[in-house]
Amino acid sequence: MTMTISPSKPLSGTVALPGDKSLSHRSALFATLAAGHSRIENFLISGVTSRMLDALTRMSIPWKLEGTTLTVDGKGIGGFSVPFSPLNCGNSATTIRFLAGALAASGTPAVLDGSEGLRRRPMDRIILPLQQMGVNIKGNNGFAPISLGVSQLPLKGGTYIVPVSSAQVKSCLLLAGLSAREPVTVEEPGFSRDHTERMLAGMGVSIHSEKKVIDGSPRYLTHLIPPSTNYSLKPLNMTIPGDFSSAAFLIVAALITPGSEITLKNIGLNATRTGLLDVLLSMGASIQIVARPSSNGEPVGDLTVRHSPLKGININGEQVVRMIDEFPIFAVAAAYAEGASIVKDASELRLKESDRISSLVAELKNLGADVEESTDGFTIHGHGGLIGGEMNPHGDHRLAMSMAIAGLASASPVTIQQPEIMDESFPGFANTLSGIGADIKVNSENTVKESVQA
Ligand code: S3P
Numbered sequence: 001m002t003m004t005i006s007p008s009k010p011l012s013g014t015v016a017l018p019g020d021k022s023l024s025h026r027s028a029l030f031a032t033l034a035a036g037h038s039r040i041e042n043f044l045i046s047g048v049t050s051r052m053l054d055a056l057t058r059m060s061i062p063w064k065l066e067g068t069t070l071t072v073d074g075k076g077i078g079g080f081s082v083p084f085s086p087l088n089c090g091n092s093a094t095t096i097r098f099l100a101g102a103l104a105a106s107g108t109p110a111v112l113d114g115s116e117g118l119r120r121r122p123m124d125r126i127i128l129p130l131q132q133m134g135v136n137i138k139g140n141n142g143f144a145p146i147s148l149g150v151s152q153l154p155l156k157g158g159t160y161i162v163p164v165s166s167a168q169v170k171s172c173l174l175l176a177g178l179s180a181r182e183p184v185t186v187e188e189p190g191f192s193r194d195h196t197e198r199m200l201a202g203m204g205v206s207i208h209s210e211k212k213v214i215d216g217s218p219r220y221l222t223h224l225i226p227p228s229t230n231y232s233l234k235p236l237n238m239t240i241p242g243d244f245s246s247a248a249f250l251i252v253a254a255l256i257t258p259g260s261e262i263t264l265k266n267i268g269l270n271a272t273r274t275g276l277l278d279v280l281l282s283m284g285a286s287i288q289i290v291a292r293p294s295s296n297g298e299p300v301g302d303l304t305v306r307h308s309p310l311k312g313i314n315i316n317g318e319q320v321v322r323m324i325d326e327f328p329i330f331a332v333a334a335a336y337a338e339g340a341s342i343v344k345d346a347s348e349l350r351l352k353e354s355d356r357i358s359s360l361v362a363e364l365k366n367l368g369a370d371v372e373e374s375t376d377g378f379t380i381h382g383h384g385g386l387i388g389g390e391m392n393p394h395g396d397h398r399l400a401m402s403m404a405i406a407g408l409a410s411a412s413p414v415t416i417q418q419p420e421i422m423d424e425s426f427p428g429f430a431n432t433l434s435g436i437g438a439d440i441k442v443n444s445e446n447t448v449k450e451s452v453q454a
Pocket residue numbers: 021022023025094165166167168169171192193324325
């Protein structure tokens with residue numbers, strides 16, 4: 001299958017987006033830790049979240065989806081049954097790392113595995129600190145599959161220093177910390193997304209974060225006091241806002257497509273996630289933000305975006321973590337800008353769904369960009385546009401969607417191979433884009449089977 005995106009007329013309209021991926025993963029899993037009935041609206045139904053739900057089924061946790069409303073009957077911390085087969089986390093690093101933490105807290109033995117792509121992603125970053133906490137866990141030379149044996153509870157508390165800012169690692173250790181004897185502190189060099197902290201606090205867990213300067217460098221510390229009983233967490237009753245990381249594709253779509261103006265409703269605007277907004281505003285983007293009532297401690301707003309001339313920008317340091325998932329779409333904006341954009345301190349991108357430095361640079365070059373790779377980032381010399389062509393998404397949903405957006409304003413169409421990968425995080429991507437005026441055709445085996453042209 002391929003998807004072809006042709007240079008577009010102006011985009012216009014108002015769009016509501018599927019629920020946030022990070023909040024969907026957390027809500028499904030954290031609901032199991034409460035004793036009682038949780039109700040979660042606007043849950044993201046996608047490739048990666050279906051892996052989490054499937055894992056819950058395999059651990060005998062009752063859940064139900066009606067439309068996009070998920071209900072879960074949690075059994076409290078330690079309420080998992082020993083899974084009846086290995087838990088297949090597919091391509092989802094969030095699923096495998098979160099499950100490892102929750103299984104550690106419940107002392108439940110299990111095997112966690114996933115796709116070839118997931119098996120290439122580093123797992124020592126959770127295995128080693130979990131072992132220090134007393135968890136009986138081992139990987140395959142630092143990679144999946146991961147095996148958890150029976151662990152002696154309670155686990156050991158204390159301070160765990162995470163060398164790379166990662167909300168997946170932080171969340172894994174905080175989840176394990178729910179069954180620790182003493183308080184747990186996770187220390188990171190940058191402040192990774194804090195959805196876990198906000199959601200656990202809403203469920204009654206004593207948890208807070210602080211910034212400290214240690215040996216002259218800023219450090220971000222998150223402290224958790226384990227709850228007194230296995231059953232003391234409150235069930236969730238929440239509506240998940242639209243995913244900012246999905247909104248990012250549409251924001252850049254409107255910015256680069258001449259004459260466009262679109263509004264995105266009820267988007268999650270947690271400041272630990274919205275680094276791209278600040279960057280685009282500094283590049284000259286016209287984006288109006290209207291705040292809406294927050295949802296379970298998560299800021300929400302509507303965004304109105306108009307086509308804008310953009311100029312290049314440099315990104316480094318702590319800014320990187322606040323937009324860690326948005327570099328592929330940022331790179332498209334930078335290619336449509338005038339002037340150089342230099343990204344540094346972003347070597348973590350090499351450990352995502354693909355090596356997002358080399359795959360991004362290769363695919364942007366295919367579309368005519370003037371771009372160079374460095375060890376920890378890339379430089380794009382923006383010349384106000386791209387030529388178009390065919391691209392390989394390297395099994396990476398965000399790369400596929402970013403290059404699709406590039407096709408809206410390139411000189412000739414962009415064709416994406418294996419566009420099905422987009423469903424990992426944003427099912428309905430093509431329909432959403434065509435709904436605001438984009439010209440998208442999905443081709444099956446070289447025959448045009450379906451056209452989603454507006
Ligand atoms: C996520 C954290 C990020 C991000 C991923 C989702 C989360 O990963 O890339 O898409 O929900 O906590 P890292 O924490 O490994 O950077």
